[in-house]
Amino acid sequence: xxxxxxxxxxxxxxxxxxxxxxxxxxxxxxxxxxxxxxxxxxxxxxxxxxxxxxxxxxxxxxxxxxxxxxxxxxxxxxxxxxxxxxxxxxxxxxxxxxxxxxxxxxxxxxxxxxxxxxxxxxxxxxxxxxxxxxxxxxxxxxxxxxxxxxxxxxxxxxxxxxxxxxxxxxxxxxxxxxxxxxxxxxxxxxxxxxxxxxxxxxxxxxxxxxxxxxxxxxxxxxxxxxxxxxxxxxxxxxxxxxxxxxxxxxxxxxxxxxxxxxxxxxxxxxxxxxxxxxxxxxxxxxxxxxxxxxxxxxxxxxxxxxxxxxxxxxxxxxxxxxxxxxxxxxxxxxxxxxxxxxxxxxxxxxxxxxxxxxxxxxxxxx
Numbered sequence: 051x052x053x054x055x056x057x058x059x060x061x062x063x064x065x066x067x068x069x070x071x072x073x074x075x076x077x078x079x080x081x082x083x084x085x086x087x088x089x090x091x092x093x094x095x096x097x098x099x100x101x102x103x104x105x106x107x108x109x110x111x112x113x114x115x116x117x118x119x120x121x122x123x124x125x126x127x128x129x130x131x132x133x134x135x136x137x138x139x140x141x142x143x144x145x146x147x148x149x150x151x152x153x154x155x156x157x158x159x160x161x162x163x164x165x166x167x168x169x170x171x172x173x174x175x176x177x178x179x180x181x182x183x184x185x186x187x188x189x190x191x192x193x194x195x196x197x198x199x200x201x202x203x204x205x206x207x208x209x210x211x212x213x214x215x216x217x218x219x220x221x222x223x224x225x226x227x228x229x230x231x232x233x234x235x236x237x238x239x240x241x242x243x244x245x246x247x248x249x250x251x252x253x254x255x256x257x258x259x260x261x262x263x264x265x266x267x268x269x270x271x272x273x274x275x276x277x278x279x280x281x282x283x284x285x286x287x288x289x290x291x292x293x294x295x296x297x298x299x300x301x302x303x304x305x306x307x308x309x310x311x312x313x314x315x316x317x318x319x320x321x322x323x324x325x326x327x328x329x330x331x332x333x334x335x336x337x338x339x340x341x342x343x344x345x346x347x348x349x350x351x352x353x354x355x356x357x358x359x360x361x362x363x364x365x366x367x368x369x370x371x372x373x374x375x376x377x378x379x380x381x382x383x384x385x386x387x388x389x390x391x392x393x394x395x396x397x398x399x400x401x402x403x404x405x406x407x408x409x410x411x412x413x414x415x416x
Contacts, residue, residue, distance in 0.1 A: 052077040058085045058118060058134065087117035088150065090171060092157040092164050092178070094139060097125045097314070098336040102358075103158060105214055105228035106221055107132055113223075114154065122147070122167070127314060130231045139163070147171060156221055160186040160200060178220050193220045203375055212358045229360065232340030236319035242309070244323055248284040249412045252321060254329035254338075255300065256293035263351050263374045264330045266396050268296055273401040274328065275304040281409060286324060288334060290317075325415070326408055331357075339363070344415065346407045350395050351376055364407045368398035 054076040059066040068074050068081035076082070089110060093103045100123050110119065111132065118134045122143065126136035137143045148170050155173035157164050157180065165181035178193055179186050188197040196216045199206040211219075218225040244250055255271050257264040275285050285306040287297040294311050301308035312320065321327060321337050326344040329335045331352055338345045345363030350372040354365050372395045374381050380394045 051075075054079070054082050054084070056084050056086070058083040058116075083116070085116050085118040087114045087153040089114055089117045089119045090147065090152045090155040090173065091119065091121045092155070092159060092167060094122065094124050094159050094161060094164055096333070097128055098333040100125045101128050101230055101232055101333075101336040101340050102213060103217060104130065104231040104340075105225075106217060106223070107231050108228040109218070109221070109223040110154075117153070120147070120150075120152075122164075128232065130233050132231065158217060158220065160197070162186065177222060192222065196220060207353060207375060209353055210355045213356050214358045227360065229342075230336070230340035232318070232337065234318050234322050234341065236315045237322060240316070240319065242320065242323050244286065244307070245284045246323075248282055250284045250286060250323060250325045251278055251408055251412075252286045252288045252324035252327040252329075252338075252343075253300075253306070254288040254327055254332065254334035255296055256289045257330040257332040258292070260378055263377055263380045263394075264332070264348075264396070266330060266348055266399060267394075268300070270397075270399070270401055270404075271296075272300055272303050274404055275300060275306040277401060277405045278408060279305060281405070283408075283412075286320070288317075288321065288327070288329075326411060328404060328408060344411045346404060346411070348396070348399055348404070350374065350399075364411065366399055366403055366407060368395035369400075370395055370398045 054060055059068055059081060068079060074081065093100055107130070119132065120135040120137060121129055121133045122137045122139060123129065124139065126138055129136045144167065147167065152171060152173040154175045155168060155171050157168040157178040160179050162181060165179050165186045168176060168178065168180045176189055178189060179197065180189050188194045195211070199209050215225045253271055253275060278285050287300055287306050287308040289297050290311050297308045300306060309320065318337055321334065321343065322341050324343055326346065327334065327338040328346045329338065330348045335345065335347055339360065342362070345359060347357065347363055347365045349365050349367050351374050354367065357365065
């Protein structure tokens with residue numbers, strides 16, 4: 051019997067999809083799709099970091115057009131269909147990867163388990179970070195830049211490369227504006243009650259529980275919603291379960307629309323209904339960029355050069371600067387409403403600046 055074990059569809063343990071659909075066998079199968087290479091991407095990370103690594107798929111597909119792509123991550127649900135095998139970090143997965151030969155393998159995480167796995171993988175070409183003497187280490191000069199900026203805050207502050215330029219450098223490619231690859235699988239499945247005759251602006255009011263130094267105060271979100279509504283915008287409040295009570299209060303106080311919080315894929319579709327999104331640095335920022343929406347980004351604790359906005363966004367930072375580089379909580383001493391003295395730097399991002407940025411981007415798009 052003829053078996054095309056190099057075919058993209060061939061499984062070995064169960065019938066392939068073309069056989070189940072059409073009853074074909076390997077011999078003479080018109081669906082035969084030879085895959086001469088295998089590629090492994092290791093990017094575990096948070097959802098946002100996984101999403102903003104997807105532009106790498108474009109040059110990888112150009113370099114290896116028929117390759118089978120494996121991606122190991124904690125967030126397989128955001129990976130596009132062009133990834134053949136979406137894998138999670140489990141013992142059985144690791145066993146399979148250790149017994150599979152790859153033509154190209156890249157680890158973009160500095161977690162020790164990810165670095166250790168790259169050591170154990172059989173690959174002709176390895177890129178990124180591996181484990182050396184129990185600690186993360188760059189495999190070559192291309193990975194040293196990202197490695198060093200992760201060790202020393204002064205080097206990180208002075209860095210002028212975006213995350214994507216760094217990732218492309220590590221992978222051996224040149225970044226040429228390749229976009230995020232994010233699919234909205236829920237598009238059209240739900241009818242949102244949104245007045246599309248108006249500009250639709252989403253306000254993503256949260257940033258997770260770890261990095262609370264990024265939070266813009268609730269009263270500022272309220273003032274922004276009122277200003278945008280007065281300017282003729284449809285305002286949609288966005289967030290997860292952690293922002294539910296806040297968004298409920300904001301909706302009651304302003305008349306802005308709040309549909310509630312949803313599973314990730316539905317949340318992606320809701321962001322897809324917006325023309326513009328205002329957000330702090332969080333997963334919602336990457337979803338907005340992935341969907342090609344206009345973005346107004348409120349940033350304080352990160353290096354602004356890190357972000358690639360594709361010419362479709364604006365970064366607004368505190369006018370007084372920020373002393374909390376990569377810090378989870380604010381280092382300024384007095385509470386934000388203290389008379390005089392120091393206060394949380396995010397207070398110094400004014401509602402007027404943000405509203406003007408939203409309106410200017412809307413006017414530019416018309």
